[in-house]
Amino acid sequence: xxxxxxxxxxxxxxxAVAAGKQVTCYSPGIFPCPADGNIALEGPHYPQPHRWYxxxxxxxxxxxxxx
Numbered sequence: 001x002x003x004x005x006x007x008x009x010x011x012x013x014x015x016a017v018a019a020g021k022q023v024t025c026y027s028p029g030i031f032p033c034p035a036d037g038n039i040a041l042e043g044p045h046y047p048q049p050h051r052w053y054x055x056x057x058x059x060x061x062x063x064x065x066x067x
Contacts, residue, residue, distance in 0.1 A: 001027045003063070006045045010052040013043070014066045023063040025056065035061045 004024045007013040016023055025041065027033040038057050042050045055067040 001025050001033055001039050001041055002043060002045050003041060007043050008051075010043075010054050010066065013041070013052075013054065013063075017063050017066055024061055025058065025063065033061075034058065041066075 057065045
């Protein structure tokens with residue numbers, strides 16, 4: 001799954017979440033993105049090669065933490 005903002009690094013994603021930005025996610029495939037729970041993220045977006053991977057916790061469709 002991807003974030004709606006094309007973050008160049010996991011550090012940038014973590015900084016945005018820590019700053020209180022409302023980061024949401026989507027699934028480009030046939031499986032929908034859940035609204036709550038843990039998901040796997042990757043970036044940057046296709047067609048660029050993925051350089052980072054993360055586990056994010058969602059609440060009401062918004063990322064609240066990143067590992």
